Amino acid sequence: MGDAGPGHQRPPGASFTIEYLLSAQGDVGLSPQPPGRSPTAPSRPPAEPGDKPAQSYIALISTAILSSPEKKLLLSDIYQWIMDHYPYFKNKEKSWRNSVRHNLSLNECFVKAGRSDNGKGHFWAIHPANLEDFAKGDYQRRRARRRVRRVNVGFYHPYALYGCCCPWCPPAPPVPPMALPPAPQRTRWAWGRLPAPWGPLLPRAPFL
DNA sequence: CAATGTTTACAAGACT
DNA sequence: AGTCTTGTAAACATTG
Numbered sequence: 001m002g003d004a005g006p007g008h009q010r011p012p013g014a015s016f017t018i019e020y021l022l023s024a025q026g027d028v029g030l031s032p033q034p035p036g037r038s039p040t041a042p043s044r045p046p047a048e049p050g051d052k053p054a055q056s057y058i059a060l061i062s063t064a065i066l067s068s069p070e071k072k073l074l075l076s077d078i079y080q081w082i083m084d085h086y087p088y089f090k091n092k093e094k095s096w097r098n099s100v101r102h103n104l105s106l107n108e109c110f111v112k113a114g115r116s117d118n119g120k121g122h123f124w125a126i127h128p129a130n131l132e133d134f135a136k137g138d139y140q141r142r143r144a145r146r147r148v149r150r151v152n153v154g155f156y157h158p159y160a161l162y163g164c165c166c167p168w169c170p171p172a173p174p175v176p177p178m179a180l181p182p183a184p185q186r187t188r189w190a191w192g193r194l195p196a197p198w199g200p201l202l203p204r205a206p207f208l
Numbered sequence: 209c210a211a212t213g214t215t216t217a218c219a220a221g222a223c224t
Numbered sequence: 225a226g227t228c229t230t231g232t233a234a235a236c237a238t239t240g
Contacts, residue, residue, distance in 0.1 A: 056230065075212060099231060105214050112213095119240060121212050 052088050055139075057103040060086070061110065062134045065126055072113045072123040075101065109134070 053060065064081035065073050073081065079097060083090045104110045104124055113125035126134055133139070 058230085095232065098233070101211095101213065102215090102232080103230090121239090 053086050057099050058107060058109065059137075059139045061100060061103060061124075062126055062130075062139065065110075065124060066135060072125040074116050074123055075104070075121050078104075078124065 055063070060082055061078055064078050064085075065071060067081065068077070078100060082096075082100070089096050109127050109130040110124055111127050112122040114123050115121070116123060
């Protein structure tokens with residue numbers, strides 16, 4: 001846990017620097033591959049050119065990122081890459097973009113790698129722990145895990161201030177306990193849906 | 209306001 | 225059968 005190696009000490013800050021990511025990529029002998037079906041993807045009949053690609057969004061996004069020179073892309077670049085390579089999405093409504101954003105946020109395999117020059121959004125990169133597999137076209141489900149549920153760490157700072165909580169990253173420096181800030185003023189939240197640290201830290205039903 | 213980012217919910221299918 | 229992954233939809237926050 002937290003054993004990412006001395007060369008992979010993630011610098012302080014909420015996002016990964018591209019230098020850090022590239023150094024990690026060098027260690028795994030990254031060799032981006034053209035878009036293709038993941039070995040773990042379910043077998044489907046051969047797709048027509050305009051059909052929806054068999055790859056998952058994780059695969060599409062990863063391939064887009066890995067095909068870029070700096071191994072990082074803006075959200076808009078990811079959109080563009082997908083449309084360029086998969087005409088299916090070109091004339092499609094916007095829902096697939098929602099799915100792309102959803103996947104970027106939800107899956108720990110995607111990390112933010114600095115803000116764009118124009119301040120619009122972040123660069124998105126691939127977590128070093130996933131680079132080797134992704135570069136081989138292996139998007140195993142277990143490696144693309146759902147973001148870890150926020151655990152009850154006591155009344156500390158919200159999750160974000162801990163940095164990455166995954167087992168591959170160096171441990172974040174200790175954060176002193178603090179009192180809970182006031183819960184946000186949102187009328188739509190039911191009690192069980194309050195965000196951390198107000199809601200999810202509290203147990204829901206025992207066997208939900 | 210639009211784009212971006214986060215989070216929840218749910219259904220369907222794959223996996224164990 | 226239960227769990228997990230994936231895709232989709234949606235609500236909402238943040239930012240320029």
